[in-house]
Amino acid sequence: MVLRIIVLAAGIAGAMSAAQFPAFSQQYYQRLGGAVDALEHVVDDFDASATALGLTRTQALEQLQGTEFLQTRQRDMQTAFKRYATLRHDLDVLEGLGPFMRAYRAPHLTDREIARGTWAAFQPALPLSFASALFGAIGFACGAGLMRCTRRLLPGARRKSSLPA
16 A cells, blocks of 8 residues: 555656656757857857958967967867857757657757756746646656556565465
């Protein structure tokens, strides 16, 4: 009896957690867009400065040498360009997707900085959408199933057969 209650509790916890995915992924997507916009400004500004001097981006980066500060700035800009390209790609992939396709494309929701910021501002709420209900049902099944599997691994938790030996 106690184990059934634990399985039910695990199912409910799974449901409540999974039902938050649509809202969390939407907020992540919005933050991703903001990060892309901010980095785009940095990239465009650097490229405009390079163009004004008749340089390509690569040539301008190569000129950031000679002092420790310039070399550090060169590495910072290279990092910014790479991050911008990665986040821009993720944003393009996620553009216009609903919660089910965002779940399918979850590898594009993995930037740690954006996820940390999203989680820090995220406030779980009672989900009332069809998508949240379906995610909740899946979460319930996963949570309860995981607990049932765990229960079977525990010594002494196996049911005794009611059949005579």
